[in-house]
Amino acid sequence: MGLHGDRISPEMHRKIAEHPDPAIRDAYTDFVRGMVDRKASIGIGDLEEAYGRPRTALVRAPSPSLRAAVARAWYDRPLAVQVELLADPDPQVRAAATERRQPGVPPEWRERCLADPAVHINVARYVPLTSDRFAQLMQSEDEEVHQAVAGNPHLSAEMVARLLDIDDPLVRVTVAQSRHVDAETRDRLYALVEAARADGNIEAEVALGWNFAEPDWLREAPLDERMTYLDCRYTTFRRVLASCRDLPEEAWRRLDNDPELVVRRAAARRPDTPPEVLEGLVRAHDRRLVTPREAQARAGPCVLPVPAEAAVCRR
Template sequence: MVHLEQPQLSGLGRNPAAPTGVLVRLAAHDAGRHGLLMRKGQLPDAVAEALLTHGGSDSAAQLHGRRVSPAMRSRIAGHPDPAIRDARADLVRTLVECGSGLGIESLVEAYGRPPAELAADPDPRVRAAIAQDWHDRPAAVQSALLADPDPEVRAAATRAEHPGVPPELRERCLADPAVRSHLARRLPLTPAQFERLLAAGDKSVLRALAGNPCLTADMVARLQDSEDPSVRVAVAYSQHVPPEIRDRLLSLVEAEDATGSIDAKVALHWSSYRPDWLRDVPLAERLTYLDCPHAVFRRTLAESTDLPDEAWQRLDEDPDVSVRYAAALRSDVPTETLLRLVRAHGDPSAFRPLLVEHPNFPRRELRGLVDEPDPRVRLLALEDPELPVAELHQLGDCEESILRSGVARHPNVGADLLERLLADPEPKVADHAAANPVLPRASMDRIIAQAGL
């Protein structure tokens, strides 16, 4: 995260090429500490010491584990100031009290006891934190957590799929209002269990039931008349629903979405329901979904690896860009398909790997994207680590700050352009420029001096 008031200092704190002396001086400023604590890797002891001196307990709470050397961990553990000595443990305990956690290692470190002891702690908030963060707990511990008198502990013990609920405890847990929505989402259910959950009249349970991949056709049919848009969408995605019912259910939700229903919009666009079962059916059945009017089915089909060429051609020309993107991730996608998709839409992925990182993408074409009208496409030119300085200047003059930020991070950016980006009015651009390891030492010293450090 960028420090909005002093982005050069926060960026310099993250700069992997900044020498220890610069980092020590940065620790005297709030923005510098902000960047230092976001820095990757282990901090030099001198820098950690400076953070303790200037940042006190706020900094000490972040100096733990592999962030600091064993010697510095010992130094903090024996620090004469209890606020510094106990800062990390106090932070973890505060988060536990708020119902959050930082992982099992932090819990053990903060409370100074092994996980099995913490699972029996008198404080239910501690037991709930263990149930949430101790993923490989033994079966005996899980059984005790499932029988805990506090409903928050029982809920935390069943929120994740693993370690799960032993068969002999499922009936009892399905009757427990604290956990039944978690189990309704994934357990194979008998008809009697399904009917009891349905009769509970709980919206969260109903939505969980609708997404359960283990439901039988009869169970799915019992959910078809629900007024809840989320249930309708989940049922429409079931393998047990014929096309005409699927179309009807999705049309109802789409009509509600068009009238401004937030529940309908969430159900259609942001829910976790997916027709994942389609990946596992025989090829002949999968191919029948090439003509499905609902993009989510065609997108799931495009995640196959064994489709015939004519099916891939259809998917590569699909009217929905998300379907074309899914199809473009296959190992043997043609080069021209990747390039056409990138030029038309940029890279739809918010995560790595990008389309331009696909082995079949012609990396030599990246530079040609600099002149594209769409800024999403121009941005991908920066994936070329050897993009010439002239092109970087061109992108650095763009109105869109995301492009200037990309230039500020680029390894081939020249010193003069980097200097200009350091003064950019958008804090994120200046922060990235200061964090670039090609930043000259003279620029680092000037940033430090201008801050009076």
């Protein structure tokens, strides 16, 4: 299954193609097609190779599952192709075409998509909403709709205010990250979710520990405003701040010493990170880059002795 494409020689291609066992001959193709049938994500190059056709042809394949797979995998498709996918008669294809914010939904297609049960949750996450459309979505009893709307980056302050009283941990954490929420309200929302987690609420645990939403708006805020989040008690704000590239030296010094590893790693991705900061992260958190004797010492006597000259390069 792994021997395919330009990874192997023409001779190996022939050996596989002529193998007497069909499970060997078709292993790679069967795997890719199985992934398509299971609606699992797979690379566009793999689809082209397994089906023997370019993406421009696969996007019009008779199989809805295959068209949906292309929609998931062809990230940089032209807008004309995106419009074709948005108009696809099969709902799974339309849903796959709207999973990501890019290439997006053209303005003239927004209302149609927001009214489409197959894609309205996906689209509600990222397209600008009119007041009427926001109100219609909020009338839904589907909690996924509320969660999607809460994460929309284009919400007005009035829209965010209407989300404050929704008793859903994920909505509360997402709203707490909004640019339209003041520090007091943010603290109140987080406190409600943390209390629910302490009571054993699984949804609250997921909202606090497995929610990958970020306050992306912070990256575009003026520097003075961003600097006010340097001491924010919520890790996600410091992590987003650490992903900026125009912070003063004092900010980098503090982010490099942040108590949370995810923040320190985000800060270390800047182009001019001092070597000692990088080395400190490697020494403290990458157990693969230690000498065998250090690994033996940390693991205890059950590890077999290793010659000192077998040390792994640290640089």
